[in-house]
Amino acid sequence: MTSTTLDALNPDQKRAVTSLGGAALVLAGAGSGKTRVIAHRIAHLITDRHVSPHNILAVTFTNKAAGEMRERVATLLNKPALPFLWIGTFHAVCARILRADVQALGSRYTRDFTILDAGDASGLVRHLLRDRGISDRNIQPRAVLSAISRAKTGGMDAETFAEKAYGHFAQSVAPVYRDYERRLLDSNSMDFDDLLVLALRLIEEREEVRRRYAEQFQHILVDEYQDTNRIQYNLLRHLSGRWGNLFAVGDEDQSIYHWRGADLQNILDFQRDFPQAEVIKLERNYRSARPILEAANHLVSHNTRRLGKSLWTEREGGPAVKLFAAPTDREEAAFAADTLRAMNARYTWRQMAVLYRTNAQSRSFEEACLNRNIPYQVVGGLKFYERKEVKDLLAYLRLGLNPLDRLALLRILNVPTRGIGKGTVDQMERLAVERGTSLLEAVRLAVAEELLPTRSRLALQGFLEILDGLRTRVATTQPAALTEWVLSATGYVEYLTGLSEAGPDPESRIENIRELVSAMREFENQEQGDLRLFLERQALASDQDQIKDGALDAVKLMTLHAAKGLEFPVVLLCGLEQDLMPHVLSANSEEGVEEERRLCYVGMTRAMDALFLSWARQRYVFGVPQGRLPSPFLREIPSALLEEVGGVAYEERSSSLHEAALLLERAQQARAKEPAFRPGGRVHHPKYGFGIVLSTEGQGDGLKVTVSFNRFGRKKLLANLAKLEPV
């Protein structure tokens, strides 16, 4: 790297880039150029300090960020590519370590292990709960899964958890946790947490493995350090144990993943953990216009758990932050779309983003954009790889690689339908338990030993033939060609075409399959990777990974979490309401509110030139209209920094709609006052019998009544759907 390259940095950045070594903490405020600093430091290490790329590990928060970082460094070095540099997310790095060394763990895992995605994991938990006959409504699969995850990342295995479990919930979770772990091992499968936990165990327990990696990684750089969890922290300690060169970059004001186990304390305690650490603050912001930065600074200054930074900018002027109070969520979306269209005079679509707290909010914005022919791309939400047809095909491939993958087998045993029903599957499961074999082995046994009626046996035999064909090709055929082979061997396309019109039309499903195959082609050309790596990449893909820069000029719609690390000239931050921002489920603890405030801060600081904030006085939640109040965060921004817009053009266009909405609201309020269901009143239900109304919520068609039934306990019912009558 030439000195002119370094000259492009400001003094603080330069200090960080050239920091000698040992532990260093770079507190990098939003928009202060931290990606730049990391890229330059890697380049500096390679050119000026003669460190081999193979001896550098850089951990990023998404795979997309990893790819961009790799390219950026290569550009700085004037090299076409840097294949030996280790760059990836914690999960990807751990997966790589495990693929290479999992056999040293001494367990039954092989390097062909499957990585379970979130859907697989929750489906598994649901089944395990059912198998144990646990159907308590207070024990939801989601809650169980997150309890298991918390235990795992907190270093508590199933046995310890069972010993320490007290209370109804924990005692119900304990056996499920044990089943879950067992099932994963039997299936040669790992969930997201296992990647970290098992990599850490490997490194802690196998000295030769630890030594090898610790020796290799002379320099470790970690981005988004504020969102690391305890396991990741321990991994870093071990991996940097030999050389001690740990370069951590983060911003405590942007920590937004506590609910996922991230521990803000990691960054707050950095100087305690590494007493010799050099601490460098990057406080100059290069991204946002002054009013945006000031508004964001004021907001986040209300937090208490901070190391404290004050961001400044040399940018002068810039328009005030706009605030719009919409009568309804529909009108909010209309405002957003109108604003996008107006701003499109000066900005391309891809330069603008609409941000919101929850995925469910995307719908109204999609509709508004659709109406006005504004091209948009929803980032996250229901992911491409979670579509049924895609998951089906991936299940074939997974099974081809890992015959123990039970979930994959169960998914496709009868897809396309080939006459293998629930009864047969149950029988196979029982046989597997009896003989102590995997499910697939049981299927083979049943066919070989002719344990089934001819029809079922022939069906299973047909399935096994396809699978064996797949197994013989899996090592030698590229992913795309293999997928095409599966399509023709199974008649999958014909199956989709013949499917009754329950779901989305076959056309779009077939289109998705084409997309999958072409994604594989692209992968083969660009990465020269094999099927194993493709499946891994796919399982660890983040929401941001689906953003294809330059592919299409479209407005991005995404959650605040998905927007982390990105920037846009124009940002619309929507749904700034009480109970949504901060979210109602985080509102009961000060810590929770602080994290929501940081989330809001992250959203605001994504904006470069223009920031629009909006909220709605009425919003549909659960299909029920609800009156809403503005977010308390709005009061924390000095009003001098906000410009309220009603939008004259907007008023003209929508005043009739507005009035209609008001009338509707009044009518609903009037109806809500009807005494049909009052707390304390007696009601009758055809199924549950008599009961007493405890409370009501919602209005009109969405009126919900909570009733304590004499014989069935507490139920929450939609008044006009449930045949509930006042007595």
Add this chain to the structure above:
DNA sequence: CAATCCCATTTTTTT
């Protein structure tokens, strides 16, 4: 065994 219908639950954020 498969397709269809009906009901219940869902929504906080995700590697």
Add this chain to the structure above:
DNA sequence: AATGGGATTG
């Protein structure tokens, strides 16, 4: 409002 699971029917 939508999805998915369960029961029922063909």
